Amino acid sequence: MDDMYREQILEHSKYPHNFGTLDAPSVSHEEHNPLCGDRVRMDIQIADGVITDVRFSGKGCAISQASASLLTDELIGMPVEQAKVYSKDDLLELIGIPLGKNPVRLKCALLSLKALKVGLYGVGHIHDDDDD
Amino acid sequence: MPTLSTFDVVALRREFPILQQQVNGKPLAFLDSAASSQKPRQVIDCLEDYYRRYNANVHRGVYKLSEEATFAFERARGKIARFIGAYSKREVVFTRNTTEAINLVAYAWGGANVGPGDRILLTLMEHHSNIVPWQMLAQRTGAKLDYIGLDGDGRLNLDELDTKLTEGVKLLAVTHQSNVLGTVNPVAMLAERAHAVGAKILVDGAQSVPHMPVDVRALGCDFMAFSGHKMCGPTGIGALWARRSLLESMPPFLGGGSMIEVVDLDSSTYAEVPARFEAGTPAIGEAIALGEACDFLANVGMEAIHQHEQALLGYALDRLASVEGLAILGPQDTKDRGGAISFTLDGVHPHDVAAILDGEGVAVRAGHHCTQPLHRYYDVPSSTRASFYIYNVAEEIDRLAVGLEKARKLFN
Structure with missing residues (x-):
């Protein structure tokens, strides 16, 4: 447990980076976690095939907020094609905490990634590999 | 640690093998019995005994094992009937759980008795299992749903009965005890009011039957649904109690084996109640073990169990009041309230x-506890819930409070 709430996670959850919304995002998508009612919306600005800005908003636990915060930092400046294949293992490595095989906490950690993927691919075209 | 109980809780805890373990290096304090209770050795042994010694299908075999299984299965039905004060064991239908029991009523009784424009009255504190089956019935039949709201204390706003529980309401479906707020609803009075306008009343007893003396006759209700796994019994077994005349007036729910009399190519006649509502091989060992759980609880005494939980609840409400930033959803005192406490903690998400x-x-449990409309009413996406049972002790509530202080410090 103490491993889970490391300094980096607490800092990002208390003072999240890129929190908010964009006025005219190229892509915007919100995902819900029906287990706990949490939601994360990702607003993404794209120019010339590159993500130029990202904002996230919503409510969630420390893990989901910190994960979204870390992910947005990573995305800014990333080509869309690269973002499309950004994997859950990439994100889990970035978060760097031992979530183990707890499917509930994995859902929290991966909610922002799901919002990103569904947003980039368009609803109905997402290959959902998050549901272990 | 204060003494809370008329029975020896420490000795009783030893009857629950699962409570003897350590979790993350600390003794397990299990405060999630509202979701599912733990099982005493007596119930686990009973279930194992069935599978080891006399496992066979019921109601068909003429051989010894099947006779023994049938006898134990039907005897369990009788134990459950006595446990809730039913007139007869024929009024007890075995189901998988509370959810299936409510769906049974929604399909079988609802399909035959509810039509376009009829109203079904629910409350804002219902579990999804006592909302969604009625939404589905309303969609099939054109009936309308209405909800009794709450007052500032997290109790039903009974003033609304005058305008909402009126002619045209076919059914009032209400929880006996809220799984989130702990609120105990005045079911006997609601039954009288429902009957006065010609409505039936279904009571969701999932959180009451395990925790307090429940007498369906004294309550005057028409249907009572409850689950075995929340009352020291196994998962996969629950029951619907209904007045016999009502059950007999109802068409079947699921079709299949066991629920028939004569099957022809085009049609069939149906068995007497309760068999009419028990298609297919039931959860035999689980039903027998649920009967054993009723024996176990009755032996401790439901009034004693209720008193024990009331004492824990009082202690917990006081103890949690000292945790800064903690807000309890629902009644703040022990009056007409059971041992489930849901709360929010400033600045800390329930999952954390x-x-x-x-x-x-x-x-403990974190989430919406299958009550999204209720959480929306309180304008919180989710909450944390601690719930108590027969085996909990005050020391565990102290550990809960200390853990909550730790969470607050970490995030503030």
């Missing part, structure tokens, strides 16, 4: 609260 408590060996 539960994860931090887990690190202390304290098991």
Whole structure:
């Protein structure tokens, strides 16, 4: 447990980076976690095939907020094609905490990634590999 | 640690093998019995005995094992009937759980008795299992749903009965005890009011039957649904109680084996109640073990169990009041309230609260507890819930409070 709430996670959850919304995002998508009612919306600005800005908003636990915060930092400046294949293992490595095989906490950690993927691919075209 | 109980809780805890373990290096404090209770050795042994010694299908075999299984299965039905004060064991239908029992009523009784424009009255504190089956019935039949709201204390706003529980309401479906707020609803009075306008009343007893003396005759209700796994019994078994005349007036729910009399190519005649509602091979060992759980609880005494939980609840309400930033959803005192306490903690998400408590060996639930409309009413997406049962002790509530202080410090 103490491993889970490391300094980096607490800092990002208390003072999240890129929190908010964009006025005219190229892509915007919100995902819900029906287990706990949490939601994360990702607003993404794209120019010339590159993500130029990202904002996230919503409510969630420390893990989901910190994960979204870390992910947005990573995305800014990333080509869309690269973002499309950004994997859950990439994100889990970035978060760097031992979530183990707890499917509930994995859902929290991966909610922002799901919002990103569904947003980039368009609803109905997402290959959902998050549901272990 | 204050003494809370008329029975020896420490000795009783030893009857629950699962409670003897450590979680994350600390003794397990299990505070999630509202979701599912733990099982005493007596119930586990009973279930094992069935599978080891006399496992066979019921109601068909003429051989010894099947006779023994049938006898034990039907005897369990009788134990359950006595446990809730039913007139007859024929009024007890075995189901998988509360949810299936409510769906049975929604399909079988609802399909035959509810039509376009009829109203079904629910309350804002219902579990999804006592909302969604009625939404589905309303969609099939054109009936309308209405909800009794809450007052500032988290109790039903009974003033609304005058305008909402009126002619045209076919059914009032209400929880006996809220799984989130702990609120105990005045079911006997609601039954009288429902009957006065010609409505039936279904009571969701999932949180009451395990925790307090429940007498369906004294309550005057028409249907009572409850689950075995929340009352020291196994999962996969629950029951619907209904007045016999009502059951007899109802068409079947699921079709199949066991629920028939004569099957022709085009049609069939149906068995007497309760068999009419029990298609297919039931959860035999689980039903027998649920009967054993009723024996176990009755032996401790439901009034004693209720008193024990009331004492824990009082202690917990006081103890949690000292945790800064903690807000309890629902009644703040023990009056007409059971041992489930849901709360929010300023600045800490319920998932994080539960994860931090887990690190202390304290098991609580985080989420919406299958009551999204209720959480929306309180304008919170989710909450943390601690719930008590027969085996909990005050020391576990102290550990809960200490864990909550730790969570607050971590995030503030």
